[in-house]
Amino acid sequence: MDRFTDAAGFETLAIHAGQEPDPATGAVVPPIYQVSTYKQDGIGGLRGGYEYSRSANPTRTALEECLAAIEGGTRGLAFASGLAAEDTLLRTICKPGDHVVIPDDAYGGTYRLFAKVLEQWGVVFDPVPLADIAAVRAAVRPETAAIWVETPTNPLLGIADIAALGQVAHGGGALLVVDNTFASPYLQQPLGLGADVVVHSTTKYLGGHSDVVGGALVVSDTALGERLAFHQNAMGAISGPFDAWLTLRGIKTLGVRMERHCANATAIVEMLVRHPRVAEVRYPGLPGHPGHDVAAKQMRAFGGMVSFRLTGGEEAAVRVCESTRLFTLGESLGGVESLIEHPARMTHASAAGSPLEVPTDLVRLSVGIEDRDDLLHDLERALS
Numbered sequence: 001m002d003r004f005t006d007a008a009g010f011e012t013l014a015i016h017a018g019q020e021p022d023p024a025t026g027a028v029v030p031p032i033y034q035v036s037t038y039k040q041d042g043i044g045g046l047r048g049g050y051e052y053s054r055s056a057n058p059t060r061t062a063l064e065e066c067l068a069a070i071e072g073g074t075r076g077l078a079f080a081s082g083l084a085a086e087d088t089l090l091r092t093i094c095k096p097g098d099h100v101v102i103p104d105d106a107y108g109g110t111y112r113l114f115a116k117v118l119e120q121w122g123v124v125f126d127p128v129p130l131a132d133i134a135a136v137r138a139a140v141r142p143e144t145a146a147i148w149v150e151t152p153t154n155p156l157l158g159i160a161d162i163a164a165l166g167q168v169a170h171g172g173g174a175l176l177v178v179d180n181t182f183a184s185p186y187l188q189q190p191l192g193l194g195a196d197v198v199v200h201s202t203t204k205y206l207g208g209h210s211d212v213v214g215g216a217l218v219v220s221d222t223a224l225g226e227r228l229a230f231h232q233n234a235m236g237a238i239s240g241p242f243d244a245w246l247t248l249r250g251i252k253t254l255g256v257r258m259e260r261h262c263a264n265a266t267a268i269v270e271m272l273v274r275h276p277r278v279a280e281v282r283y284p285g286l287p288g289h290p291g292h293d294v295a296a297k298q299m300r301a302f303g304g305m306v307s308f309r310l311t312g313g314e315e316a317a318v319r320v321c322e323s324t325r326l327f328t329l330g331e332s333l334g335g336v337e338s339l340i341e342h343p344a345r346m347t348h349a350s351a352a353g354s355p356l357e358v359p360t361d362l363v364r365l366s367v368g369i370e371d372r373d374d375l376l377h378d379l380e381r382a383l384s
């Protein structure tokens with residue numbers, strides 16, 4: 001890394017960290033090493049340190065080094081999906097009998113992982129409103145292994161104070177895990193605020209083009225990084241070389257994309273708050289949002305995700321989701337194209353009947369980077 005210093009800015013790291021020109025050919029972009037195994041010069045004589053691509057692969061290494069750099073950590077690890085990263089993490093830092101504090105609003109699949117998979121393995125959990133620091137402190141027990149934070153949350157865009165929760169976690173001998181998917185490292189860097197582990201669904205803003213599924217973990221502590229790397233290899237839920245390459249390519253433009261996502265989202269929020277059919281807009285950039293001050297303290301800007309509730313209830317919410325033309329009706333988020341969805345029936349259907357159930361009149365937007373006026377026009381037409 002002699003082309004830039006440790007003090008390099010975010011976009012320099014996003015474009016160059018882990019990505020020296022290929023020593024064999026000079027290729028400026030790391031090649032897709034679509035390979036499972038590597039020739040050894042005598043038993044154990046590894047030319048480049050690689051022996052088998054579950055354990056390590058050069059394209060994945062480039063992504064993992066880049067992830068560590070842009071999150072301000074020492075170790076990044078890339079997985080087949082966000083949930084694969086979560087599962088590997090939880091089965092590294094928890095053992096049967098342990099307890100985890102989770103948010104009372106979070107991605108439905110994260111809740112399902114706790115409720116349907118980890119609970120069978122003997123890990124118990126409590127959903128708690130993370131904005132209520134006293135409630136979180138009261139929920140921590142001697143066997144609490146981690147406090148799991150999502151901020152902003154999916155889909156209600158709640159905000160949790162990462163620095164304050166870090167103190168609660170560490171005071172109770174637990175780790176603070178932050179799912180940074182909604183913010184992306186361009187807008188928020190949890191490790192610098194006291195988190196121990198950052199989790200990503202790289203499927204979202206990091207990939208950024210709705211063409212790859214992936215996940216990541218980033219840590220500062222080298223011993224924890226070693227333990228996670230051991231489990232990554234032992235459990236095997238790794239990112240393949242092509243997926244790693246697509247994610248690396250996405251990361252190069254993360255900063256410029258996030259600027260545009262945020263600007264478009266702000267314009268849409270301004271329209272929605274004035275619209276008579278809209279009962280409530282959830283966006284951390286609104287001064288009336290309960291987490292606005294904390295978000296302003298820990299985020300560079302407020303992101304590209306917007307949720308809102310309709311005065312006409314569930315039927316009206318479903319109708320809006322099915323009426324847009326430019327906003328595509330679909331799950332996922334964070335791509336260059338705008339998406340609209342109905343969380344209660346789509347992304348969060350698995351949380352129905354649980355403490356994480358979401359309102360049925362809620363619509364979630366992933367605001368893309370298309371022309372702002374076209375997006376406004378499409379939504380206004382769907383609301384009319």
Ligand SMILES: Cc1ncc(COP(=O)(O)O)c(C=O)c1O
Binds near residue numbers: 084
């Ligand atoms: C906040 C958040 N975390 C984790 C995940 C899981 O990621 P993946 O779908 O890549 O497994 C998602 C997926 O939507 C998410 O929104």
